[in-house]
Amino acid sequence: MNAPKPRLLVTMGDPVGIGPEIIAKAFAAGELADALVVGDVGALRRGARAAGLSLPVAWLEVAGDWACCPPGCLPVWQPPGLPPGVDQLPWGRVDARAGAAAAACITGAVGLLQAGEAGGLVTAPLHKEALGAAGVAFPGHTEMLQSLCAVGGVLPPVRMMLANGELRVVLVTIHMALRQAIEALDTPGILETLRITQAAGRRFGMAAPRIAVAGLNPHAGEGGLFGDEEVRLIAPAIEAARAEGIDARGPYAPDTVFMRARHAPGHPGEFDFVVAMTHDHGLIPVKYLGVEEGVNVTLGLPLVRTSPDHGTAFDVAGQGVASAASLVAAARMARRLLGMR
Numbered sequence: 001m002n003a004p005k006p007r008l009l010v011t012m013g014d015p016v017g018i019g020p021e022i023i024a025k026a027f028a029a030g031e032l033a034d035a036l037v038v039g040d041v042g043a044l045r046r047g048a049r050a051a052g053l054s055l056p057v058a059w060l061e062v063a064g065d066w067a068c069c070p071p072g073c074l075p076v077w078q079p080p081g082l083p084p085g086v087d088q089l090p091w092g093r094v095d096a097r098a099g100a101a102a103a104a105c106i107t108g109a110v111g112l113l114q115a116g117e118a119g120g121l122v123t124a125p126l127h128k129e130a131l132g133a134a135g136v137a138f139p140g141h142t143e144m145l146q147s148l149c150a151v152g153g154v155l156p157p158v159r160m161m162l163a164n165g166e167l168r169v170v171l172v173t174i175h176m177a178l179r180q181a182i183e184a185l186d187t188p189g190i191l192e193t194l195r196i197t198q199a200a201g202r203r204f205g206m207a208a209p210r211i212a213v214a215g216l217n218p219h220a221g222e223g224g225l226f227g228d229e230e231v232r233l234i235a236p237a238i239e240a241a242r243a244e245g246i247d248a249r250g251p252y253a254p255d256t257v258f259m260r261a262r263h264a265p266g267h268p269g270e271f272d273f274v275v276a277m278t279h280d281h282g283l284i285p286v287k288y289l290g291v292e293e294g295v296n297v298t299l300g301l302p303l304v305r306t307s308p309d310h311g312t313a314f315d316v317a318g319q320g321v322a323s324a325a326s327l328v329a330a331a332r333m334a335r336r337l338l339g340m341r
Helices: 019-026 041-050 063-069 095-116 129-132 141-148 179-184 187-203 218-224 227-241 259-262 279-286 327-340
Strands: 008-011 035-038 055-059 074-077 120-123 161-165 168-171 211-214 247-254 274-277 295-299 304-308
Touching: 008 095, 008 327, 019 035, 019 041, 019 327, 035 095, 041 055, 055 063, 055 179, 063 074, 095 129, 095 141, 120 247, 120 327, 129 218, 141 295, 141 304, 161 187, 161 218, 161 279, 168 187, 168 279, 168 295, 187 211, 187 218, 187 227, 187 274, 187 295, 211 227, 211 259, 227 247, 247 259, 259 274, 259 304, 274 279
Parallel strands: 008 035, 008 120, 035 074, 055 074, 120 304, 168 274, 211 247, 211 274
Antiparallel strands: 161 168, 161 295, 295 304
């Protein structure tokens, strides 16, 4: 008989951020019993101590030994390429070695997933400046995962979705300067986002997801008075999507569409998803509702990947006060998506 495999892989993120301690907290709370951590053993042990936990941490030389890990012991597989001594680095400071360690964990985890050694991926937060200091040519998880999942040099079209119990927001552009993001908008890219969002809705069990499209300009441009992107780029993409049977509507004024889409007690939302043109346009409303339950989902990858809706929190790293709630929500979301495959 084949040994059981972990359902989830959890990467430790930046080892001097809150990743190691929130992983230890989530595991101690029984929320990661089906998971294998990809990270530095010393960093995870230090994280457990910072969280005030007497948590045994097992160093697995082979990821396939996960099933042999004693109950109550956090299983950790160290991927190739980990710099030595990252558990000795000061908490909460940008360091190239920490960035290199975070990148090595992502690469190692994707390799395991592509080999069929686990089901899905949950990534603890990394620090973009540390990645850059390590010479990693990607600004974040999304772009790195896209590159690692390329086939024949062709990158899969991916989009970032942030979700909680009240809103699901998908972004057309993500990590780039705002001026560049506006310049990057085009009708094919917006249409592709709508197609990816439609597919995501079906993954969530929706036969015909209702997709609201937020405009870029104040009042969605007011017919071109405040900018013509709505008329020139966004509306044609919506029209093309509707011709394909996608229930896309808009463009709507971005200052009100999120309120209309929000699902709250006594207020059923009008839409299942909102597509936003730029990073902060879309993420501010979701994060305002609370980062504790927010989950980042990368849509379009050939694998399930989720992450918490927060960063490395260098200001509190190592103090044991960081909440594991968003990491727990990310793990639950990953399981839900895996169950719908």
